[in-house]
Amino acid sequence: MADIRLQGVKKSYTKGILVIHGVDAVIADGEFIVIVGPSGCGKSTLLRMIAGLETITEGEISIGGKVVNQVEPKDRNIAMVFQNYALYPHMSVYDNMSYGLRIRGFSKPDIETRVQRAAKILELGPFLARKPRELSGGQRQRVAMGRAIVREPAAFLFDEPLSNLDAKLRVQMRLEIQKLHRELGTTSIFVTHDQVEAMTLADRMIVMNAGVVEQVGAPMAVYDAPASLFVAGFIGSPAMNFLPGSVRDGRVDVGDGHLIALPQPLLERAPAQVTVGIRPEHLVACAEGDDAFTFPVETIEALGADSMVHGKVGATPLVARVEGHAAPAIGSTARFALMPGRLHFFDTVTGRRLVP
Amino acid sequence: MVENRPFLTFVAHAVLIAGVVVVAFPLWVTFVASTLTYEQIANVPMPLWPGDQFLANYGQVLTAGSTKGSAAPVSTMLFNSLVMAVVVAVGKICISIVSAFAVVYFRFPLRRFIFWMIFVTLMLPIEVRIIPTFKVASDLGILDSYLGLTLPLIASATATFLFRQFFMTIPDELAEAARIDGAGPMRFFVDVVLPLSRTNVAALFVILFIFGWNQYLWPLLITGQESMYTVVIGIKRMIVGGDAATEWQLVMATAMLALMPPAAVVILMQKWFVKGLVETEK
Numbered sequence: 271m272a273d274i275r276l277q278g279v280k281k282s283y284t285k286g287i288l289v290i291h292g293v294d295a296v297i298a299d300g301e302f303i304v305i306v307g308p309s310g311c312g313k314s315t316l317l318r319m320i321a322g323l324e325t326i327t328e329g330e331i332s333i334g335g336k337v338v339n340q341v342e343p344k345d346r347n348i349a350m351v352f353q354n355y356a357l358y359p360h361m362s363v364y365d366n367m368s369y370g371l372r373i374r375g376f377s378k379p380d381i382e383t384r385v386q387r388a389a390k391i392l393e394l395g396p397f398l399a400r401k402p403r404e405l406s407g408g409q410r411q412r413v414a415m416g417r418a419i420v421r422e423p424a425a426f427l428f429d430e431p432l433s434n435l436d437a438k439l440r441v442q443m444r445l446e447i448q449k450l451h452r453e454l455g456t457t458s459i460f461v462t463h464d465q466v467e468a469m470t471l472a473d474r475m476i477v478m479n480a481g482v483v484e485q486v487g488a489p490m491a492v493y494d495a496p497a498s499l500f501v502a503g504f505i506g507s508p509a510m511n512f513l514p515g516s517v518r519d520g521r522v523d524v525g526d527g528h529l530i531a532l533p534q535p536l537l538e539r540a541p542a543q544v545t546v547g548i549r550p551e552h553l554v555a556c557a558e559g560d561d562a563f564t565f566p567v568e569t570i571e572a573l574g575a576d577s578m579v580h581g582k583v584g585a586t587p588l589v590a591r592v593e594g595h596a597a598p599a600i601g602s603t604a605r606f607a608l609m610p611g612r613l614h615f616f617d618t619v620t621g622r623r624l625v626p
Numbered sequence: 627m628v629e630n631r632p633f634l635t636f637v638a639h640a641v642l643i644a645g646v647v648v649v650a651f652p653l654w655v656t657f658v659a660s661t662l663t664y665e666q667i668a669n670v671p672m673p674l675w676p677g678d679q680f681l682a683n684y685g686q687v688l689t690a691g692s693t694k695g696s697a698a699p700v701s702t703m704l705f706n707s708l709v710m711a712v713v714v715a716v717g718k719i720c721i722s723i724v725s726a727f728a729v730v731y732f733r734f735p736l737r738r739f740i741f742w743m744i745f746v747t748l749m750l751p752i753e754v755r756i757i758p759t760f761k762v763a764s765d766l767g768i769l770d771s772y773l774g775l776t777l778p779l780i781a782s783a784t785a786t787f788l789f790r791q792f793f794m795t796i797p798d799e800l801a802e803a804a805r806i807d808g809a810g811p812m813r814f815f816v817d818v819v820l821p822l823s824r825t826n827v828a829a830l831f832v833i834l835f836i837f838g839w840n841q842y843l844w845p846l847l848i849t850g851q852e853s854m855y856t857v858v859i860g861i862k863r864m865i866v867g868g869d870a871a872t873e874w875q876l877v878m879a880t881a882m883l884a885l886m887p888p889a890a891v892v893i894l895m896q897k898w899f900v901k902g903l904v905e906t907e908k
Contacts, residue, residue, distance in 0.1 A: 321802075321806065322805075322806075323802050323805070323806075342805075343802075343805045343806045344805060344806060344807070344808035344809075348806070349806065350802070350803070350806050352799040352802070352803060353799075354797060354799055356797060356799035356800050356802065356803040357803075358800065358803075358804075358817075358818055359822065360818075360821040360822060360824075369804075369807050369809075369817070370806075370807035370808055373807060373808040373809055373813065374808055417803075417807075
């Protein structure tokens with residue numbers, strides 16, 4: 271059990287080209303943190319730096335109050351779960367799980383109790399004598415987690431552990447990881463590119479883009495108030511609608527004659543170019559109204575419970591979420607009003623959120 | 627997919643059987659000749675059915691050797707060949723697996739350069755460097771010894787290269803997982819890399835054993851006494867002058883004996899050998 275602190279952590283491979291541009295974060299003891307971002311944003315590199323598999327170019331990482339910049343991975347008291355499981359192919363499940371303990375010189379009975387306990391938590395009891403290749407993907411993933419659990423480390427590091435599983439198994443393992451974290455309460459850092467995993471698992475999430483932390487916060491807080499255009503577009507599915515426009519007389523002209531009023535506090539200090547964001551579920555079908563968006567329906571995505579209505583306002587694509595059976599016909603004219611109070615305003619140039 | 631048509635099956639089998647005959651017939655002649663008397667071989671045509679001299683011929687070569695040319699017993703030669711083949715194969719595997727491990731898993735200055743230096747030696751056939759090697763062996767005083775027979779042949783670029791290629795297919799995460807588990811480099815080598823390389827080691831052992839067993843030029847240079855001859859040289863030494871002087875039945879018996887150990891190694895290790903060539907366990 272330990273907290274993890276990152277202070278101005280930077281990473282560059284070739285001199286001068288930063289892949290991580292100074293990350294500051296404090297991860298509390300027992301917290302479940304998800305680092306989320308698109309591929310190439312540096313999230314895995316950051317995790318590997320915490321694990322000790324990558325050197326730290328600049329800054330400081332401390333685990334449990336101890337700076338670990340120069341500490342070997344094995345002495346950082348962390349355990350890692352890899353995307354491709356990284357199980358030793360020639361060892362049985364039992365040997366895979368106990369390998370780290372054997373190296374550390376634990377006694378035989380001690381190893382036995384720890385492995386049995388982990389096997390019980392993960393329901394791996396019947397498979398202890400098998401080789402990894404005789405297991406299914408989900409079982410292998412559980413063995414990889416078992417290998418981490420038996421060590422009883424200060425922190426678990428997960429590097430996209432669910433990416434290799436099929437959709438159904440992924441949901442199941444997500445729930446299991448959640449349950450596991452509730453039972454063990456170990457500090458966990460979980461890296462993923464899947465915003466659904468981030469939303470469902472995280473106590474707090476760190477949204478990264480191009481080596482920069484865009485936002486840190488609880489999932490719903492990030493969802494409700496994304497700090498930048500990037501976060502707004504990345505978190506939430508389908509993505510938030512963006513209507514770029516220019517400000518005139520305290521209103522944003524988003525084209526096609528639609529004017530969206532800026533909230534009172536922004537009137538004074540709004541930049542010239544503003545992007546208005548609205549989530550698909552905050553576009554509500556309406557009968558008549560001045561501020562309604564009307565557009566011809568181009569495509570319908572029926573997902574069962576919901577249907578996504580796709581269309582265009584001017585040149586800007588727009589998606590609205592409606593109840594499953596309430597979708598209008600393709601080619602018909604849809605009419606949606608913007609739910610008041612659910613609008614997000616961003617500076618088009620900097621991409622930052624304009625806080626009212 | 628190949629279609630299953632009777633005519634194609636017939637053609638395929640005909641070709642395969644013809645191939646087997648081409649390979650097997652000379653072996654059969656060798657075997658038959660080793661069971662005949664000298665006079666029977668000298669007759670034209672030579673009989674194609676084994677004679678009754680099997681025990682006599684094999685007994686003589688194993689215990690006493692030929693009466694002409696080389697007179698060392700073939701059993702000594704077989705032993706020398708065995709020592710040479712085993713030591714060369716095991717030595718090559720040991721050295722090359724360790725150097726491949728170093729080249730793949732450690733970052734040290736000039737790593738690439740060193741790998742390419744090893745690789746470049748692949749391009750030099752033994753014959754090119756045989757004179758300098760002989761000079762070195764002679765200066766070290768290891769002529770006419772097992773050390774001289776084996777040591778100069780042990781360094782192997784081929785095996786290093788093969789192991790390097792195999793190690794590069796082992797996922798990096800495995801090494802990283804071992805690091806986090808607390809295994810040092812040598813521990814990782816012994817606990818993970820070696821067991822994973824089992825089939826490759828087996829395949830390579832078969833190839834290198836045969837390579838060592840079939841060596842001709844080097845043993846010919848380095849050995850002077852008949853007691854240090856390998857069986858391949860022994861065969862050559864038994865063939866003296868014109869046809870008349872050579873005891874062909876003994877030469878053939880020796881050839882059959884020389885054939886046995888490599889064949890046995892291939893047959894015994896066939897399963898592993900094939901596995902090592904076609905399958906990577908991940």
